[in-house]
Amino acid sequence: MNLFDRHRQLLRRKNAPAAAAREIPEAVFASCPGCHASVLKSVLQTNRYVCPSCGHHFPISARERIRQILDDGSFRELDARLSTVNVHAFPHYDEKLDTASRKTGMKEAVICGTGTIDGIHVAVGVMDARFMMASMGMAVGEKLCRLIHQATRKKLPLILFSASGGARMQEGILSLVQMARTNAALEEFSEHGGFYISVLTHPVTGGVSASFAMAADIILAEPEALIGFAGRRVIEQTIRESLPENFQKAESLQEWGFLDAIVTRGDMKKLLARLLRLHRGRKS
Ligand SMILES: [Zn+2]
Structure with a gap:
């Protein structure tokens, strides 16, 4: 080893603790988009991924949502292996599906199943x-329809948590048709006396907001969730007006009567259990 290499090696060793220290905060802290505070990730986890300072609701995975809402160990997943096919041979769609699958450990963008909330069976x-x-x-669409049919057959209340960018453009018209399919399944569910609660979580847009997400008996949302069909910029360009700050926010939709209630993550399970009990009481 020459003198130059030796010097570089010493420098690397000297800088190593500083580099490690720089890496630790990112692994341990999350920056809150609501109040810009640094929040310990362990604190976030015990607080249902809600900022303890400002109440901002961080995005959570479907598995985490199920863990928070259903009784421990009660969830039974349906159609876990059902996945889509690239019927239009859309360029790079297969790679995108592969990446999403590897990143999430899921075969598709929705997890469906049955379980209990405070002992009450639900789909x-x-x-x-x-x-x-x-x-x-x-x-x-297929997973949701199968779940709704199952809920109809077994006379289970149905709860759907939506968070979606809308229709999947790579599947063209076959994607758009899922709006009609899910709504038709819900219509049959409703005709059989089914009780459906929709919970809108950030964000719910496009074809999902224009179909099953807004077709429920009771519609709830998490605070500050973005809910709308077209994006703000498209609407502003079309009507040539600037829109208010709270446009398409859950709070604004509630003001206009599109939502029944805005519910924090901490209160969600309690409220769902109460609504389910009220509905059960109505039937008996
Ligand atoms: Zn915050």
């Missing part, structure tokens, strides 16, 4: 925005 579907923005293609 539940949860979308996961990490999987291609939880866009609704054939597999998402």
Whole structure:
């Protein structure tokens, strides 16, 4: 080893603790987009991924949502292996599906199944925005329809947690048709006396907001969730007006009567259990 290499090696050793120290904060802390505070990730986890300073709701995975809402060990997943096919041979779609699958450990953007909330049996579907923005293609539509049919057959209340960028453009018209399919399944569910609660979580846009997400008996949302059909910029360009700051926010939708309630993550399970008990009481 010459003198120059030796010097470089010493420098690397000298800088190593500083580099490690720089890496630790990112692994341990999360920066809150609501109040810009650094929040310990362990604190976030015990606080249901809600900022303890400002109440900002961080995005959570479908599995985490199920853990928070259903009774421990009660969840039974349905159609876990159902996945989509690239019927239009859309360029790079297969690679995108592969990447999303590897990143999330999921085969598609929704997890469906049955379980209990405070001992009450329910059918539940949860979308996961990490999987291609939880866009609704054939597999998402099929999984939701199968879940709704199961809820109809077994007379289970249905709870769907939505978070979606809308229809899956790579599947073209076959994606759009899922709006009609899910709504038709819900219509049959409703005709059989089914009780459906929709929970909108950040964000719910496009074809999902224009179909099953807004077709429930009771519609709830998490604070500050973005809910709308077209994006703000498209609307502003079309009507040539600037829109208010709270446009398409859950709070604004509630003001206009599109939502029944805005519910924090800490209160969600309690409220769902109460609504389910009220509905059960109505039937008996
Ligand atoms: Zn915050």
